[in-house]
Amino acid sequence: MTATVESPRTPYAYPARSKGRRGPNLEKAGWIFMRASGVVLVVLIFGHLAYNLLFTPGGIQAIDFGFIGGKFANPLWQWWDVAMLWLAILHGSNGMRTIVNDYVHREPLRRIALGAIAASAFILIALGTLITFTFDPCPAGASADLLPSFCPIS
Amino acid sequence: MASSRTPTLADPKPSRLRIAGTLYRGNEGMWSWVLHRISGIGIYFFLLVHVLDTSLIRVSPEAYNAVIATYKNPIMGLGEVALVGAVVFHAMNGLRIIAVDAFPAATRIQRILFWVVIGLVIVLMAGFTPTHLANVFGEH
Incomplete structure (x- = not known):
């Protein structure tokens, strides 16, 4: 009794890596x-959630333009958020790439999906x-009651 | 020959959660994998929206305050509990995956580690949910 086994080396999303x-x-x-x-994002995102939603009095209700203005006056929070942005987008996009490679078997559709993920990542x-x-x-012409308290009164 | 399966190794002892006929037989390994994918996809699409809504700080204070106000209604408040739950699960399960990849000892207790993850998610959400719901539904 003979059985035909398909080549395990057929080209696919994850080509086998040969020694050559x-x-x-x-x-x-x-x-x-x-x-x-992932390890860094646990620290960055838990810090983001704890500061904005738990330690800030009022939590979600307190978040507005003035809150962001006060937070971004500190370079630490600017760099925190930019590091979180880059790592989270790249981590999430690579995860979505894995999922597309697992489930999208039609090659043109797979390429479109991967292109959309990469384009979204780059733009964001x-x-x-x-x-x-x-x-x-402190944008010019904005109503003072919407701005952080350190803005000059115009 | 070849008509019947002749295992050379004893099958792992199935847990009580076994659901026959499903992938990976419905044990902890399958559920951690499924939940990791679902939570990851959910967080990814929220992240796309969240970068765009935060970008409105560059448009005007009114534009940003209008979009962030949608996060303050009670239905979104409950959604935020689900979102934070997904983030906390994905984080704790991600650390479990790293542990299982890195330490042979963790591989041997991977089933226990899944329940440690679930326990940590419950503890962390017990810390987050009362404060957040008080902020969403309380006086302000």
Whole structure:
């Protein structure tokens, strides 16, 4: 009795890595990144949630433009949020890539989905980083009661 | 031959949670994997929205305050408990995955570690939920 076994080396989302293959092992780098970024994100996101929702009196009710203005006056929070943005988007996008590779078997659709994930990641990282560092806590012409208390009264 | 399965190793002892016929036989390993994927997908799509809503600080104070006001209504307040629950589970289960990858000893107690994760999620959510719900539903 004979049985035909399909080649286990058919090209797929995760091609088998042979000893002859050269270049960096990107899947291994991704595997390490998910663990390293995951540990850092636990600290960054737990700190983000604890500060904004638990330690700030009023929690979610207290969050408004003035709250963000006061927070971003401190460079620590700017860098905290930018680090969180980059790591969370890259960690989440790589996770979504894994899920798309697992479940989307039609090649054109898989490419579209991976392209959409990469484009979203690029746009949101660029947007969020620019906004964090170009943010103006005291925009001209805004009503004073919406602004942080340190803004000059105009 | 080949018609009947002849295992050379004894099958692992199934837990009481076993659901026959499902992938990975419905044990803790399958549920931690499923919950990790579902919580991760949920957090990912929230993250996309959250970066965009926070970006409105660059438009105007009114625009940002209008969008953040939607986070303050009671239905969203309950949704935030679910979101934080997903984040806390994904974090604790992620640390379990790292432990199982890194330490052979953790691999041997992986089933216990899943329940340690569930216990930590319950403890952390018990710390978060009363304060958050008081903020959502309380006087302000």
